[in-house]
Amino acid sequence: MHERLTARLLLITVIETLGVALLVFVLAWGLVGLAGRMDTGRHTAPVAVPTASPGR
Amino acid sequence: MKETMAQPSATAVASQAGPGDRLASLDALRGFDMFWIIGGDGLFHALAEYVGWGPLRYFSDIQLEHVAWKGFHAEDLIFPMFLFLSGVTLPLTLSRRLDRGEPKGRLYVRVIRRAVLLVLLGMVYNGLLHLKWGNEYLNFRQFRFASVLGLIGLSYLLASLVVLNTQVRGRVIWMVGILLGYWAASQWIAVPPAGGGPAQAGVITPEGFFTGYIDRHLLPGRTYQLTYDPEGLFLPVAGAALALMGSLCGTWLMGQGRSGITKVGGLAMGGVCALVLARLVQAAGFPIIKCCWSSSFVLFAGGWAMLLLALFYLVVDVWQRRGWALPFTVIGTNTILIYMGSGIIDFDHITQRLLGGINGYLDTVTLLQVNGQGIGQVLNAASFLLVEVLFLYFLYRKKVFLRV
Numbered sequence: 196m197h198e199r200l201t202a203r204l205l206l207i208t209v210i211e212t213l214g215v216a217l218l219v220f221v222l223a224w225g226l227v228g229l230a231g232r233m234d235t236g237r238h239t240a241p242v243a244v245p246t247a248s249p250g251r
Numbered sequence: 252m253k254e255t256m257a258q259p260s261a262t263a264v265a266s267q268a269g270p271g272d273r274l275a276s277l278d279a280l281r282g283f284d285m286f287w288i289i290g291g292d293g294l295f296h297a298l299a300e301y302v303g304w305g306p307l308r309y310f311s312d313i314q315l316e317h318v319a320w321k322g323f324h325a326e327d328l329i330f331p332m333f334l335f336l337s338g339v340t341l342p343l344t345l346s347r348r349l350d351r352g353e354p355k356g357r358l359y360v361r362v363i364r365r366a367v368l369l370v371l372l373g374m375v376y377n378g379l380l381h382l383k384w385g386n387e388y389l390n391f392r393q394f395r396f397a398s399v400l401g402l403i404g405l406s407y408l409l410a411s412l413v414v415l416n417t418q419v420r421g422r423v424i425w426m427v428g429i430l431l432g433y434w435a436a437s438q439w440i441a442v443p444p445a446g447g448g449p450a451q452a453g454v455i456t457p458e459g460f461f462t463g464y465i466d467r468h469l470l471p472g473r474t475y476q477l478t479y480d481p482e483g484l485f486l487p488v489a490g491a492a493l494a495l496m497g498s499l500c501g502t503w504l505m506g507q508g509r510s511g512i513t514k515v516g517g518l519a520m521g522g523v524c525a526l527v528l529a530r531l532v533q534a535a536g537f538p539i540i541k542c543c544w545s546s547s548f549v550l551f552a553g554g555w556a557m558l559l560l561a562l563f564y565l566v567v568d569v570w571q572r573r574g575w576a577l578p579f580t581v582i583g584t585n586t587i588l589i590y591m592g593s594g595i596i597d598f599d600h601i602t603q604r605l606l607g608g609i610n611g612y613l614d615t616v617t618l619l620q621v622n623g624q625g626i627g628q629v630l631n632a633a634s635f636l637l638v639e640v641l642f643l644y645f646l647y648r649k650k651v652f653l654r655v
């Protein structure tokens with residue numbers, strides 16, 4: 196009984212973990228899609244003037 | 252960083268762990284982390300220059316500089332460490348308030364308010380109040396919206412939402428899920444590289460990676476680097492995984508009925524496991540890269556953070572050796588204040604006014620010269636730190652803490 200419960204818990208954990216992974220993947224995909232749609236033709240940033248930013 | 256900065260984080264632990272058992276190690280470690288930002292690195296650069304000793308030079312020239320893209324140096328641990336520590340305080344603050352019966356709605360407002368404040372503070376740090384960016388007034392295209400504080404605030408917010416709604420198992424699932432999902436995204440989402448060309452997946456370069464693509468198109472204003480921002484739009488998701496790792500450590504430290512040594516051992520074992528896992532993720536095709544907070548980077552930085560926390564907890568809280576840590580504690584209880592304040596208060600000028608004379612004189616003393624190199628720079632760097640720490644000590648004694 197106890198073993199069955201543990202196995203079930205493990206299965207649920209694995210499924211939930213994969214679910215979150217899928218969610219993050221879809222989020223990334225969605226953002227990339229959105230970025231593509233809002234493509235302003237700007238493929239590089241306008242300027243790159245690195246400023247001192249401690250701790251980064 | 253918020254709760255991070257402030258005294259209450261440690262006080263909160265005290266009430267969990269029982270009176271007289273305050274978790275001073277958190278403040279000390281946070282201060283140790285901030286020490287390198289506010290002048291510790293400058294002191295080591297000056298020392299390495301003065302002494303010219305190989306290992307010190309290596310530490311100063313290599314380890315105290317960021318890697319350009321792939322890899323990991325000590326300097327790359329400073330920023331994630333703050334995020335990790337803000338995660339450690341989560342169970343000590345949010346879970347405790349929940350247990351006390353504070354309504355969840357109010358806690359949501361609290362964490363959202365903090366995140367917004369940190370994003371705003373980050374923008375102020377980037378020069379928002381100058382109103383002049385790229386030599387033109389109100390030219391928002393030249394203003395950088397992303398910031399270190401902003402990334403900390405948003406990662407903290409996401410992690411808080413998870414902590415408010417889950418127990419340990421749920422947090423582990425979210426952490427592992429985020430790291431796995433990010434790894435999958437890094438391998439399979441194809442984007443066109445900066446400068447044009449066909450879309451390709453699995454190109455983890457500054458020009459070809461998808462987080463940079465998102466920044467180039469969706470992040471308003473300018474990015475820190477030409478093709479991406481190291482505090483970009485997608486990165487709070489990865490940062491949340493690190494804060495969640497911290498929150499698990501916080502729960503472990505709060506645990507009743509565990510000896511201090513057991514807690515230290517658990518943290519150290521967790522740290523080693525995270526380092527090993529980081530190498531596995533790296534082998535699976537997602538290298539350790541701070542600029543995009545890759546899954547392997549989050550694990551690697553988290554691993555080192557856990558090992559350092561284990562060390563500080565052992566020395567400061569288990570062995571109760573606290574005197575040496577006082578300078579770090581006064582920094583660690585007011586980190587936001589000194590981070591923001593260093594751009595407002597001219598500590599360099601104060602140092603020169605007070606100690607510039609004697610340092611200049613000692614620089615000329617032959618007895619103190621090594622290979623013809625005077626000791627002035629080392630003394631200047633040390634004096635600078637001293638002035639900052641004395642200023643913070645004064646605030647510490649007066650119990651003035653900037654809380655966000």
